[in-house]
Amino acid sequence: MSSPAPAAAPAAAPAAAPDQQQPAFRGVFGFIGGAVAKAVSTTFIVLVVAAFVAQHVLDAKKTIIDAKTHSPEIVQARMLARFEAGSVIPPFEKYHVNRPEAVAMLQGVLRPALLKDYTVVIGEVGCGKTTAVLDAIRANSTGIVYHIVGAELPVDVPKRLAGSLAFAFNRFTFTAGYFKDRSVEMEQVTSAEEPFKSWAILELGLRDVAAQFKAKHGHVATLVIDAVDEIAQQGPALLHVIQDFAKAAADKQLLNVVLVTSDGSTLPELKESSAMTRARVVEVGDLTDQQAVTYLVRRDIHEDLAKRAVAEIAGGRLILLNNLADDLLFKTVEQIFLEFHIGTRGALRRLFGDLAQISPPVSSTFCRLCRGAQHVDDVEEALGLDLTKKLLATNTNILAYHPDETYTLHSRHVQRSVAALLNCTRP
Template sequence: MVVHSIARRALVNHRVFIRSFSHTKQVNLNPLLPIDSILEELDNDELKKKIKAQKDQNSKGKPKVLIPAGSEDIKLKKNNDVDHYIVGQEDSKQLDAEQNGKNSSNGNGNNNGNNNKKDDYESYEEPKEESAFAKFKNFLKKCGETSGITFASLLVLGLAGVSYHKFYNAHVLYKMSNAFEKGDAAFELTMHKRTTKIEGDWVERPQQKLIDDIISGNLVGRYFLITGEKGCGKSSMILNSIKKMDSFNVTFIDAHSDPEIFRIRLGKALKFEYHEDYIGSLFSIRGPRDTTALLDIERAFNKLEEVAVRRIKQYGKPMVIVINNTHLIKDDEEGVKLVELLQQKAESLSGSGLVTMIFNSDDYWLYERLKKLGTRLEVINVRDFNRTQAVQALAVSRKRYFNENIDFDIANQVYELIGGRPQHLSEVAKQLDMIKASHKVIDREKTWFLNQCGLLGESMDDDVNESGKFSTSAMLLMRTLVEMYKEQIEKEGLLDDHKLPELPLWRARQIMTRNDFIQMYDNLNIFTIDSSDSFVRADSVPMMRGFLEIASQPGFDKLLEETLDRVGDIESLGRTREIVAKDLFLGSQYKISRDKDSELTISMKQSNNGNDDDDNDDPIEIQPVTHKGGKTFWKNRLALYKTVHEEGTKKN
């Protein structure tokens, strides 16, 4: 009893509070961020309130057991009905009272009371510390759980990424395949339909049947280069063939001098985004556009090969890619690389029968580039309309724009003036006075030639010597073509169809004394080079009319010779140093004499035979400088060239 009293007083004086121990539970476990259950005990006010409210709810209806402070060997026995234990001064008194009541009710004396106390209360024992092996085992267990959760998370992410990658690749091929289905993906066919609404509003050309077979996929194993002068109807024939197929298995691309813009247009035609819409790029260090345009074009053609293999099995015909205005690609290092890439793809894809590529160009330089590596290349040369086709085109156009039947006499005169270029015929047919409009076309072409290659004469400054070379070379070639045209008229007479004089390319370079200017003239639409046989001629009939008028002006040969001499003098000054007595060239005389004292005397006798009045001469007019002066040229044009429409009418 003494020991019990001492222990009870010690517990009461020190106000010992005995805390209950319970198992903690893991809640709100994040599988991507494994945490231990100790996080539940973090210093979080809201979490503590939730835990306290949960404990209060669980403790409702459960009795509170009060532990007397009287024994050192007190053990707390936790029953299912006991929530927690509180020991204090007031609680200990209440516990003693209850205990005394029990002892008196039992009537068994001290020994029985002590035995009852041992049965009802057990002494409190502190928890034993875990051993090092148990701690290590617990640590390994937690590491295993964390590793398993992390591995499962990565596995889910990996499967999702692979599934998305497979889906994206399949979607890219699906979109590219849809680009070759029926419909106008590039909107080029829509614009062409707006210009050809009426049935029969089209003049058949000899090349039309061949282009129809190419577009429909009947010709396999070749790729084609369609060449011809600007405005001769190449693109219109291609679009007309595409319209017949309703753009099935065909796509249309417009070339550009910038490879980046060409890359975008190719992606639009093929419905290929170059992986710019790929969500995986959000997690990549190097973006999909951290590259060059040529590499993107290579990627597009690689995907195109996969689509072509599927479609050739499904439809049995190759796909067709039309690259329009290919001459717009610059003839520089980047442009040559792009043309080489396109030709390599054209060679491989056409050889396997998967894709047929068509290059449409106005200039000759592209043919020279393709000729070097071309083994399956075919060249289609498109010419102007003949007389019959030109008259038919004018009749159709006049019926469409003015709803009238054309006068065939006027139609033949128009053909005599401007020839059979569809671009010029379409422009003239929209005007009320077609003859006047034809004269304006000729004046425009002649003015263009003079603006680009006008002669400067002997007063040309030495700073523009390169321009003088460019002009004189063009004039020399022009004069040669005019002489050939006059000889042709004398020998053969006026032909039913226009036959412009032409020279081999190597001969034209000899006449110009330069081999690099001919490509510039071709780009300026002054001269043209036939890709089929490499012959040089005037770009069009109106341009040839301008050549004839310029060369027929009095003083033209003299002006050309003066410009050539001036160019030669400037070149000579740049190479050597000379002393020239100009008075001798002007007809003067020098008299050198020696007197008795051995002194030299120099005297000069001037001559009146020189060109003293050259500065007062009127300038050489090779074209009128006013609008009124042009009418005199218009009156003489048809007089110089007799029309043969009467003979053509008799034949018809």
């Protein structure tokens, strides 16, 4: 009997259709994607937190560094270092004129053996006053800070001066304790208007540093502020505050303050301050005629022509000599003088009108000035104080004031012009 045939193998299950396979793949990839997303999210959060913490740490460090960098002690240390190093003075100019007498006088002003008062240095515009001051500092600038006022507004003057002193205005200075330690109420300073607020803070720093310098070196430091007439022209209030500080510093033998003004017309403003009672006024005058001729010869002007130009136009006024060195290359002495003469005549006509109608007392005063210096009382009595001030103004340049209480005519060409216009003759 034959064996039964083996049973047929069950048929394989049909392959799943593609749309039946996707749920499985989706499940796998969904799981992986979720894990990755979770990991990325966690990493992002960690990075954000780390960045926040890092920034917080940096901010904290910056605050500490700022506090150390801008603390009053550090600010004052920088200012002390500036005084100890002294201001950097530029080298001599190409056509430099040696003025040993003026430089020696100014060196005595800059380094007084005994500080009794502050100093006001005056000199007509263009006389070489600033150059002489820089020459006096250049030999040894240690302990001397030099600052020249520009054409800035008064509100900016203390801040520009602070820059020359390496003094930084900052929030750490404005603390009640800082002011209290110096017997000053914080409200007095913080409520003040500018520029007086900035000046008050700078002044406190200056006092501290001046005391430190004197204790360390055994002598006072010197602060030179040049062109203070720029401050006076926009209102004398700040100038008077600076004068008060200069006087107080001299009274306490704390700091030698030297104020330089570009012409004598600023002196009336300076004298309005009671602090002027402790000021010593010194003058940087013009070059001698021989120095002036030597200067022009060095500028390639023939000696005979240089002598005429000095005698008839410039005298020893350095700014005029500078201009002459160029003008004489293409103009004659007569042509140059005529230009100045027209300017002087115009200035006098603006003040007096018809020059033929000038009163005899005024005319005779001008003629005496043509011959030399006259005492201030005689000139002011004859001309009147208001007219005298107008003649001193830099936009007129007819009169010049001198510390020995005299007036002269402003320059050599003004003397010649006035003598010709008013028919002055020598006695």
